[in-house]
Amino acid sequence: EELQHQHHLFKIRNRPDISEWVDKKCEWSVQVLAILNEKFKFKSFRSKQLAAINATLSKKDVLLLMPTGGGKSLVYQLPALITKRLTLVVSPLISLIEDQLMALKKLGIEANTLNASSSKEDKKHVHSSMTDGNSKLRLLYVTPEWVAKSKTFMTYMQKCFDKGYLDRIVIDEVHCCSTWGHDFRKEYNFLGFFKSMFPGVPILGLTATATMSILVDIQNMLSLQDALIITAPFNRPNLYYKVVRKPPDKTDCLEAIEKLLKHKYKDQSGIIYTSTIKDCEEISDSLKSRGLKVNCYHAQLKAEHKKVIHERWMQNKYQAVIATIAFGMGIDKPDVRFVIHHSVPKSMESLYQESGRAGRDGNNADCVLMFSLSDVLRNVSMASSKAEEKYAKSILEYCLDQAHCRRALIAEHFEDTWRQTDCDKMCDHCKYKKVTSSYDVSTALKDILALVEAASMKGVKLTLNKLITAWFETGTKDLRISTVKKPNCTKEQAEHIVGWLILKEYLNIDKGYTMYTTIAYIQRGSNDISNGKVIMPFTSNIGYPRVPDAIDIDSSDDPVVEPVMKKIKKNVSV
Numbered sequence: 360e361e362l363q364h365q366h367h368l369f370k371i372r373n374r375p376d377i378s379e380w381v382d383k384k385c386e387w388s389v390q391v392l393a394i395l396n397e398k399f400k401f402k403s404f405r406s407k408q409l410a411a412i413n414a415t416l417s418k419k420d421v422l423l424l425m426p427t428g429g430g431k432s433l434v435y436q437l438p439a440l441i442t443k444r445l446t447l448v449v450s451p452l453i454s455l456i457e458d459q460l461m462a463l464k465k466l467g468i469e470a471n472t473l474n475a476s477s478s479k480e481d482k483k484h485v486h487s488s489m490t491d492g493n494s495k496l497r498l499l500y501v502t503p504e505w506v507a508k509s510k511t512f513m514t515y516m517q518k519c520f521d522k523g524y525l526d527r528i529v530i531d532e533v534h535c536c537s538t539w540g541h542d543f544r545k546e547y548n549f550l551g552f553f554k555s556m557f558p559g560v561p562i563l564g565l566t567a568t569a570t571m572s573i574l575v576d577i578q579n580m581l582s583l584q585d586a587l588i589i590t591a592p593f594n595r596p597n598l599y600y601k602v603v604r605k606p607p608d609k610t611d612c613l614e615a616i617e618k619l620l621k622h623k624y625k626d627q628s629g630i631i632y633t634s635t636i637k638d639c640e641e642i643s644d645s646l647k648s649r650g651l652k653v654n655c656y657h658a659q660l661k662a663e664h665k666k667v668i669h670e671r672w673m674q675n676k677y678q679a680v681i682a683t684i685a686f687g688m689g690i691d692k693p694d695v696r697f698v699i700h701h702s703v704p705k706s707m708e709s710l711y712q713e714s715g716r717a718g719r720d721g722n723n724a725d726c727v728l729m730f731s732l733s734d735v736l737r738n739v740s741m742a743s744s745k746a747e748e749k750y751a752k753s754i755l756e757y758c759l760d761q762a763h764c765r766r767a768l769i770a771e772h773f774e775d776t777w778r779q780t781d782c783d784k785m786c787d788h789c790k791y792k793k794v795t796s797s798y799d800v801s802t803a804l805k806d807i808l809a810l811v812e813a814a815s816m817k818g819v820k821l822t823l824n825k826l827i828t829a830w831f832e833t834g835t836k837d838l839r840i841s842t843v844k845k846p847n848c849t850k851e852q853a854e855h856i857v858g859w860l861i862l863k864e865y866l867n868i869d870k871g872y873t874m875y876t877t878i879a880y881i882q883r884g885s886n887d888i889s890n891g892k893v894i895m896p897f898t899s900n901i902g903y904p905r906v907p908d909a910i911d912i913d914s915s916d917d918p919v920v921e922p923v924m925k926k927i928k929k930n931v932s933v
């Protein structure tokens with residue numbers, strides 16, 4: 360249910376129309392640009408910065424969601440110089456505050472902080488600045504604890520407001536308000552009073568890590584129902600997206616990952632996501648035994664153990680962390696050069712968020728998805744709602760797509776705007792042009808259905824594996840039938856066809872339950888073959904570069920020109 364909620368909201372994320380704020384001619388427009396150039400020494404605004412600045416200067420409440428390194432600080436530091444009164448900034452860590460104060464000092468912008476270690480004189484000085492109309496103090500940083508605990512401070516805040524000197528309240532890392540996230544801080548609850556205590560003072564919330572459901576929670580906690588939600592574009596230009604076929608054999612797969620870590624990603628930092636704790640530990644152990652410096656991270660580890668692993672990874676003592684989704688919120692390493700999905704994630708949202716932990720410093724990074732149809736089938740079989748089944752299928756569509764830009768597919772999924780030039784060969788499909796043709800898979804479908812029905816007569820349900828073996832006339836004789844001949848393609852292609860037929864609902868996934876697990880069976884789908892042929896788009900090269908071949912630096916992404924569709928002649932049925 361939560362996922363469904365989240366998914367739905369993710370989709371509406373882009374609906375608030377912020378275009379009016381982007382090019383809005385405001386009384387401050389000229390000044391804003393001058394300060395950007397002269398004070399901050401930046402040539403131009405980054406995407407969404409100006410819209411957020413215009414909105415907050417118009418006294419609108421704003422929630423700004425932007426990746427780390429995107430430039431959120433400028434969105435309140437610049438307006439603080441326009442309005443010439445006080446901006447209060449609530450920030451969770453004293454160390455972060457000190458970094459900011461240092462940077463502002465260099466720019467010649469007057470800022471200060473109040474915290475437990477402030478001297479009596481400092482406090483007195485700041486307090487008097489808060490109520491002095493001629494004060495040069497523009498930005499005052501405090502922790503949420505300070506807001507919650509210091510009555511004196513709140514008295515001065517009230518005085519500052521009464522005199523009309525309080526311009527704006529900024530809440531950094533605003534997702535800490537929400538109990539839904541891992542970063543919840545109870546002191547953030549006090550910030551909920553701001554809206555009623557200081558009516559008319561715009562609030563600007565900043566975060567890099569909120570899902571849409573968390574944003575809604577934040578809106579409720581802070582009484583920001585009318586806030587303008589601004590999100591930076593989904594496109595991350597420095598991330599190279601690709602899908603590779605996961606080697607079906609476990610050892611092959613491990614070898615592939617080992618090679619990647621030892622060659623292509625040598626001395627680079629990354630994350631390998633798995634979908635189960637078992638996989639997570641197994642892969643970590645095997646890679647360790649192959650001499651790699653890695654460790655695993657999942658929800659069943661003790662908190663202090665997790666902390667140590669995280670720290671060692673941050674310090675590059677581990678090259679990679681093998682992780683489940685528990686390794687998420689608050690993971691903020693700038694130089695992550697690769698994120699490998701060892702299994703297909705549950706949804707496009709997860710894929711986007713998890714792979715988005717790469718390349719936060721702006722330098723290029725790889726996001727590799729290892730695709731296997733059985734992973735998708737497992738996700739579908741474990742889905743606890745129709746909605747979750749749909750997410751699992753939407754990622755299947757992404758994986759099976761052989762022609763469209765990966766980035767365009769992601770943008771389309773999130774209903775983000777998209778220009779063809781946005782990719783610039785930063786995905787496997789844009790980098791390697793492929794010729795697309797159509798293939799008649801009517802016979803393949805008939806054969807699959809015949810096998811499914813024949814098995815069903817014997818009281819047997821076919822898993823993907825059983826179906827493929829029977830189709831290729833291997834495995835137990837019971838499940839083979841004389842009318843179905845071995846198809847004219849490789850097993851990989853056969854799986855691709857089955858996946859596509861599932862996507863188009865010619866085939867369906869039937870869930871079975873045992874004591875310990877759920878199983879996915881292949882059955883007839885709702886889409887009927889009756890009106891003639893079933894034509895599947897297909898590139899002349901099935902286009903999954905295999906991971907083991909991805910280690911050579913120069914030809915690292917060249918698809919293996921393996922006899923892929925060689926045997927399947929164009930327009931000849933499979």
Ligand code: ADP
Nearest residue numbers: 401403404405425426427428429430431432433
């Ligand atoms: P965030 O808080 O979103 O993680 P910061 O505010 O710390 O990001 O900014 C990240 C970096 O981007 C900083 O080095 C900052 O100077 C730079 N930056 C911000 N805005 C711009 C801009 N318009 N042009 C160039 N650099 C910018």
Ligand code: MG
Nearest residue numbers: 428431432531
């Ligand atoms: Mg920041």
Ligand code: ZN
Nearest residue numbers: 764782786789
């Ligand atoms: Zn592309």
